[in-house]
Amino acid sequence: MANPMKLHILGCGDAFGSGGRNQSAYLVEATDRVFLLDCGATTLLAMKRAGIDPRRLDVVLLSHLHGDHFAGLPFLFIEYLYEKPRSKPLQVAGPPGTEERVRQLFELMYGSGSSAKSLPPTRFHVLHPEKTKVINGISVLSFRVPHQQKEVSLALKVGYHGREILFSGDSAWSELFVTHSCGADLFLCECSFYDREASNHMSYRDLRQNLARLKCKRIVLTHLGEEVLRRRKRINVTLAEDGMVIDI
Numbered sequence: 001m002a003n004p005m006k007l008h009i010l011g012c013g014d015a016f017g018s019g020g021r022n023q024s025a026y027l028v029e030a031t032d033r034v035f036l037l038d039c040g041a042t043t044l045l046a047m048k049r050a051g052i053d054p055r056r057l058d059v060v061l062l063s064h065l066h067g068d069h070f071a072g073l074p075f076l077f078i079e080y081l082y083e084k085p086r087s088k089p090l091q092v093a094g095p096p097g098t099e100e101r102v103r104q105l106f107e108l109m110y111g112s113g114s115s116a117k118s119l120p121p122t123r124f125h126v127l128h129p130e131k132t133k134v135i136n137g138i139s140v141l142s143f144r145v146p147h148q149q150k151e152v153s154l155a156l157k158v159g160y161h162g163r164e165i166l167f168s169g170d171s172a173w174s175e176l177f178v179t180h181s182c183g184a185d186l187f188l189c190e191c192s193f194y195d196r197e198a199s200n201h202m203s204y205r206d207l208r209q210n211l212a213r214l215k216c217k218r219i220v221l222t223h224l225g226e227e228v229l230r231r232r233k234r235i236n237v238t239l240a241e242d243g244m245v246i247d248i
């Protein structure tokens with residue numbers, strides 16, 4: 001039997017902190033690996049609240065480069081520089097342009113102006129759409145989803161020790177979710193709206209029409225906005241909560 005994994009919901013809110021929820025971050029704890037799906041601005045705070053030592057983190061996988069999904073990295077970096085130095089490099093993977101954007105953000109937030117501020121030991125990887133990459137033993141299949149116009153937004157299908165999680169990132173409905181839900185133990189699916197029309201985010205109405213077609217074992221809705229939270233009693237699918245822990 002495959003080793004169990006735990007998924008800690010560190011942040012299931014949208015960019016606006018709707019319902020007082022933290023921004024996007026999901027921590028996967030396996031027997032010998034700890035990795036994050038997304039790293040919103042509130043991630044370090046949420047890790048400490050959950051009692052997880054930030055030095056245990058091996059890999060950060062980013063779905064896209066919006067602030068509510070990656071702006072927590074500079075806080076992890078200063079944690080590693082000033083409070084809890086790491087012995088191994090942190091591995092950070094995301095869509096093309098990730099390394100440059102992360103370095104720029106860190107410089108803006110904590111640079112001193114003259115010389116570039118050094119990061120703690122970090123290794124960057126690029127996730128190319130429609131490709132699988134293995135990072136520190138974690139297999140990551142990424143595919144492009146409808147969210148940003150020019151820049152690349154990814155959904156991630158992540159496998160480790162025989163368990164698989166499909167994470168939508170931010171996205172409107174895509175038929176690729178039907179394809180890639182096959183074999184997934186959990187589909188962590190964004191649901192920003194209840195029935196609002198949007199070309200870049202999912203509504204429960206769109207998802208509901210397709211629920212029976214998804215082939216995953218379980219689905220949990222996340223990235224929840226005000227409008228969907230107001231109407232949550234009408235929803236028949238599990239909604240994520242900050243602090244929730246799911247056995248995979």
Ligand SMILES: [Zn+2]
Pocket residue numbers: 014015024066068069170223
């Ligand atoms: Zn978002």
Ligand SMILES: [Zn+2]
Pocket residue numbers: 064066147170
């Ligand atoms: Zn976004």
